[in-house]
Amino acid sequence: MSHLVSGISSAGRSVPDVDGRRFLVARAKGPYVFDDGGRRFVDTAMGFGATFLGHGHPAVDGAVARALAGGSMPAYAHALEEEAAAALAAHTGALDQVVFLNSGSEAVHLACRAARAATGRRVVAKLAAGYDGWFGEVAFGNAGSDAAAMRGNARPRMGDTVLTRFNDLDDARALIAEEPDLAAIIIEPVMANAGCIAPDPDYLTGLARLAREAGAMVIADEVLMGFRVRRGLVSHAYGLHPDFATLGKAIGNGFAVAALIGTREATAVFRDGRLRQAGTYNGNPIACASVAATMGVLGEIDYGALLETGDGLRMGIEAAFAGQGFDLSTTGFGTVFTPWPGRRVPQTYAEATAAVDPAFTLALHHALRRHGVISMPAPFGRHYLSTAHDREAVDLLLSAFQGAARDLVDRGLTPRH
Secondary structure (H helix, E strand, C coil): CCCCHHHHCCCCHHCCCCCCCCCCEEEEEECCEEEEECEEEEECHHHHCCCCCCCHHHHHHHHHHHHHCCCCCCCCCHHHHHHHHHHCCCCCCCCCCCEEEHHHHHHHHHHHHHHEEEEEEECEECCCCCCCCCCHHHHHHHHCCCCCCCCCCCCEEEEEEEEEECCHHHHHHHHHHHHCCEEEEECCEEEEEHHHHHCCCCCCHHHHHHHCCCCCEEEEEECCCCCCCCCCCHHCCCCCCCCCCCCCCHCCCCCCCCEEECCCCCCCCHCCCCCCCCCCCCCCCHHHHHHHHHHHEEEEEEEEHHHHHHHHHHHHHHHHCCCCCCEEEEEEEEEEEEEECCCCCCCCCCHHHHHHHHHHHHHHEEEEEEEEECCCCCCCCECCCCCCCHHHHHHHHHHHHHHHHHHHHHHHCCCCC
């Protein structure tokens, strides 16, 4: 009898059996994971994007080991906390005030509380099909849900959380007209969890302008995308300058850490006593050591070369399927992308739901596993590249996709579009 509910603590980590064999990770290193039978797989999940520097990066692990030797939970102030905050804030522009937390969900939750305390309003809007953590109402309207489709005339709502369509400023205008009690809009600059859908030109800046004209704050959820395509916020690359942003994953290279960052004006709500932040493990030495060390390594990363390598892989994957007479496209960036059956690249969530094919995604996962690559089997899943994916790992990935394309065609699986 298993004592672990549903056999796993986070449903997103579950992968299907392949050829009657369960997949259990025994260890991970660099761009690879090794199963309990010793077989090596090129990893494209990379801790759902958390291990951006690769599994077990020596600089980060070494810093954590030194912090652990000094005591993992002192309960009092320690120098590493300010060191990590300064290292992070060096790359986030005007959002130079930092609160450390333990998960992206916590960071979004605190951002919503801060916006409500600052504005005296209650309603928070999020993008339909966006994923902003699993706390309370903000877990509403995720990709794949009925609410995310926004098919009815009434705007989907759960308590004080409402939805607005991504890449649709007219819907944002309607939302603001409907909601005089709007405290904030949570914006994912790139809809990563809905298949890496990019924003239209001027959409993000237009959405922020509408929010501020209505007296609402702007929260950028960068838990997934922050520091992934540039040394800092992807929001800034698109001209979006939020009041708050949430970070996680890549900032600690696999250690449990997240951050809420904000402008000095926005974070006044904490300093003047309108809102108090607390958390036993917030800013603990292990988390702070991982952030400070990760920021140090990221300062040496050539993002341009990394993205070029990943984009080359994407083109190679598309060409591999085209060579088998199988139309396939990708959305995203060189360090995080989603493959789609068919030629058309989704630009909205409605187009993504029309393009998504769970049977194809599952079949691709099975085929890649047989060729030595582990991937996310979810329909809107992503493939991540880390800085540890060297030429050998990228070549293995391309070879596996080529083999998977042949296998899928041999099985008679063709795109439904």
